[in-house]
Amino acid sequence: MTIDAGRRPRVGVVKLASCDGCQLTLLDLEDQLLPITERFELVEFPEATSRRSEGPYDVLLVEGAISTPEQAEEIVHLRARAGLLVTIGACATAGGIQALRNWADEPTWRASVYPNPDDISSLATATPVSEHVHVDAELRGCPIAPDQLLELLTALRVGRRPQLPDEAVCLECKRAGNVCVLVAGNAPCLGPLTHTGCGALCPAYLRGCYACFGPREQPNVDSLHRWIATDHSDEEADRLFAGFTAWAPPFQAPAGRALPIADAHAKEPDGA
Amino acid sequence: MPDTEVRYEVKQLTRVEGEGSLLLRVHDGKVAEVQLGIFEAPRYFERLVVGRTPDEVIDIVARICGICPVAYQMSAVHGFERLFGVEVDPVVRRLRRLFYCGEWIESHALHIYLLHAPDFLGYPSALELAGDHPDVVKRGLRIKKLGNRLVGLLGGRPIHPISVRVGGWSRAPRRADLDALRGDLEIAIGDAQETVRWAASLVPPEYTREPRLVSLRHPDEYPMNDGRIISSDGLDLDPGDWRDAFHERQVPWSNALQASADDGVPYLLGPTARVVLAADQLHPLAAEALRATGLGDELRTNVFRSIVSRSVELLHALAEAAEIIDDYRPPAVPLAAWEPRAGVAAWATEAPRGLLFHRYLVGDDGLIEHAQIVPPTSQNQAAIEHDLLQFAPGVMELPHMDATHQFEQLVRSYDPCISCATHFLDLQVEHS
Numbered sequence: 001m002t003i004d005a006g007r008r009p010r011v012g013v014v015k016l017a018s019c020d021g022c023q024l025t026l027l028d029l030e031d032q033l034l035p036i037t038e039r040f041e042l043v044e045f046p047e048a049t050s051r052r053s054e055g056p057y058d059v060l061l062v063e064g065a066i067s068t069p070e071q072a073e074e075i076v077h078l079r080a081r082a083g084l085l086v087t088i089g090a091c092a093t094a095g096g097i098q099a100l101r102n103w104a105d106e107p108t109w110r111a112s113v114y115p116n117p118d119d120i121s122s123l124a125t126a127t128p129v130s131e132h133v134h135v136d137a138e139l140r141g142c143p144i145a146p147d148q149l150l151e152l153l154t155a156l157r158v159g160r161r162p163q164l165p166d167e168a169v170c171l172e173c174k175r176a177g178n179v180c181v182l183v184a185g186n187a188p189c190l191g192p193l194t195h196t197g198c199g200a201l202c203p204a205y206l207r208g209c210y211a212c213f214g215p216r217e218q219p220n221v222d223s224l225h226r227w228i229a230t231d232h233s234d235e236e237a238d239r240l241f242a243g244f245t246a247w248a249p250p251f252q253a254p255a256g257r258a259l260p261i262a263d264a265h266a267k268e269p270d271g272a
Numbered sequence: 273m274p275d276t277e278v279r280y281e282v283k284q285l286t287r288v289e290g291e292g293s294l295l296l297r298v299h300d301g302k303v304a305e306v307q308l309g310i311f312e313a314p315r316y317f318e319r320l321v322v323g324r325t326p327d328e329v330i331d332i333v334a335r336i337c338g339i340c341p342v343a344y345q346m347s348a349v350h351g352f353e354r355l356f357g358v359e360v361d362p363v364v365r366r367l368r369r370l371f372y373c374g375e376w377i378e379s380h381a382l383h384i385y386l387l388h389a390p391d392f393l394g395y396p397s398a399l400e401l402a403g404d405h406p407d408v409v410k411r412g413l414r415i416k417k418l419g420n421r422l423v424g425l426l427g428g429r430p431i432h433p434i435s436v437r438v439g440g441w442s443r444a445p446r447r448a449d450l451d452a453l454r455g456d457l458e459i460a461i462g463d464a465q466e467t468v469r470w471a472a473s474l475v476p477p478e479y480t481r482e483p484r485l486v487s488l489r490h491p492d493e494y495p496m497n498d499g500r501i502i503s504s505d506g507l508d509l510d511p512g513d514w515r516d517a518f519h520e521r522q523v524p525w526s527n528a529l530q531a532s533a534d535d536g537v538p539y540l541l542g543p544t545a546r547v548v549l550a551a552d553q554l555h556p557l558a559a560e561a562l563r564a565t566g567l568g569d570e571l572r573t574n575v576f577r578s579i580v581s582r583s584v585e586l587l588h589a590l591a592e593a594a595e596i597i598d599d600y601r602p603p604a605v606p607l608a609a610w611e612p613r614a615g616v617a618a619w620a621t622e623a624p625r626g627l628l629f630h631r632y633l634v635g636d637d638g639l640i641e642h643a644q645i646v647p648p649t650s651q652n653q654a655a656i657e658h659d660l661l662q663f664a665p666g667v668m669e670l671p672h673m674d675a676t677h678q679f680e681q682l683v684r685s686y687d688p689c690i691s692c693a694t695h696f697l698d699l700q701v702e703h704s
């Protein structure tokens with residue numbers, strides 16, 4: 001990743017199907033925001049500025065999943081105008097919570113939320129950007145970690161690879177000296193196979209990890225699933241994987257078992 | 273003579289949360305159509321929570337909005353606790369108020385300084401504004417940072433907090449953690465007093481109308497987590513009974529589920545509604561700052577002045593946060609035990625942008641069977657549309673670009689949160 005050092009890199013920040021939280025993380029770098037704008041030219045960032053640019057961008061940060069036919073077209077155009085395309089957050093990198101509909105009958109869901117479903121433009125699935133176009137780098141998390149965003153921007157500016165750890169939450173948690181919520185507290189916790197980045201936040205707050213940052217490489221899903229199911233239930237273990245990174249390939253099997261069971265609970269609105 | 277038609281169009285609204293567009297069509301000098309399109313992709317949240325436990329719902333609904341996740345967690349947790357008959361520790365309740373103060377602080381500071389102020393001062397964004405007025409933008413960022421630190425301290429992180437549970441908190445903060453914020457909080461209170469003075473000095477477009485206001489009302493505290501739903505014209509409802517006076521509907525010319533009052537009269541939610549309906553409950557510092565602006569009725573009747581209401585609430589939230597921290601002793605029971613119970617869990621709280629209503633059907637096994645979530649922006653839609661219709665004739669003489677900008681500024685005055693309005697909304701009104 002190298003960028004011409006003679007001028008400020010032109011950066012775009014755009015969103016697809018998402019909550020805005022990951023791009024908000026850039027605005028939440030309160031102490032660094034103004035220095036960042038001295039080093040990068042934010043040419044497209046509709047949430048923050050009325051100045052617009054259709055590119056080309058040296059770097060494009062993309063938040064959100066591909067969830068509508070329009071977005072599936074848009075991402076191809078965005079890719080063509082971006083030097084480096086970086087996906088930010090669980091929606092862009094793994095499909096996000098809305099990817100739970102990938103196991104559902106989408107027309108049924110649509111009709112249960114919208115009285116006139118035919119007017120809604122939606123794909124049957126919500127999928128990560130990387131299923132549609134080439135992605136140069138990704139920041140995981142729901143939301144992304146501010147320090148990782150800062151590391152990415154710094155690395156881009158000086159022309160090196162970003163240093164993003166890929167160990168499990170569990171290791172970070174041990175180093176932080178937390179009492180294990182899984183072993184000592186019997187709480188369902190996905191920390192042993194979840195990608196680090198959050199600072200082992202949930203165990204530090206005395207609850208189990210729910211995998212905002214998705215699976216790390218070669219996670220032993222079956223083993224942890226058995227562990228959790230033994231103390232709780234198969235259904236609870238399945239549901240734990242059916243979260244914000246459910247569509248990440250290693251989590252798809254248990255998440256896919258959870259959805260039909262969850263879906264069977266649906267009732268018609270009572271006089272809404 | 274050929275018909276003349278003028279179109280004012282903003283294909284993508286900027287400096288708002290989420291994706292929306294604006295179209296105003298004027299035919300022979302009369303407004304023929306107002307269309308506030310929201311092309312934010314549908315995400316089916318009401319369906320995503322089906323078959324999940326109440327605590328899972330609290331984690332999931334936060335993801336509706338990256339700016340106001342606390343609001344979603346609060347409306348849900350209060351609804352569940354009421355249904356299950358959970359009595360939380362009084363300190364837990366105070367901490368939730370502190371948590372909500374933190375969200376109001378970060379959300380209001382974001383809107384005031386980064387999204388809204390550039391409209392008044394003629395900049396495309398706060399980043400350019402910072403070039404000429406660095407102290408103003410730095411003041412805003414300083415306040416915003418404190419709000420995020422408050423939410424982060426209680427919730428683990430400012431966006432999508434993790435510690436809210438039915439019954440209380442997975443972990444309550446230590447006294448020393450909160451005390452560490454106290455010095456910066458004092459600075460922020462001074463910053464917010466200056467914010468109110470500065471916001472009141474920003475010159476708005478001229479516009480007067482009399483809105484119907486709706487907010488919560490609590491006997492002892494400024495509306496936030498608790499209270500009855502009231503209006504400026506006499507409504508008075510339990511916070512779980514929103515559906516007794518309001519409804520979501522689909523209109524023939526729209527793809528929308530929009531929320532309306534049963535009598536069809538548009539209503540305004542958010543900072544201005546609260547500041548007016550609970551003026552007597554403002555913190556003395558906020559009440560004094562408001563009085564000193566000398567704005568009086570104009571705060572209520574000119575929607576462009578919402579930046580002042582938001583600033584007054586910013587000051588209120590900071591002053592109240594300081595008091596809660598000063599009184600803080602860790603709760604005896606941070607997390608109360610509870611058992612699920614079948615029935616309806618319904619509650620409304622005050623998101624930064626206004627009343628947020630949640631309603632869940634809970635089954636015998638404690639899992640969700642149906643959900644209804646009515647965000648403030650889908651309720652403010654009718655008021656925005658109504659304002660655009662009334663405001664437009666007064667600015668038709670302006671150059672096209674300036675008029676378009678003022679329409680966009682009007683929409684921004686509502687601090688619309690389009691990601692929240694998970695339903696596709698598309699409003700239009702035909703005038704004969």
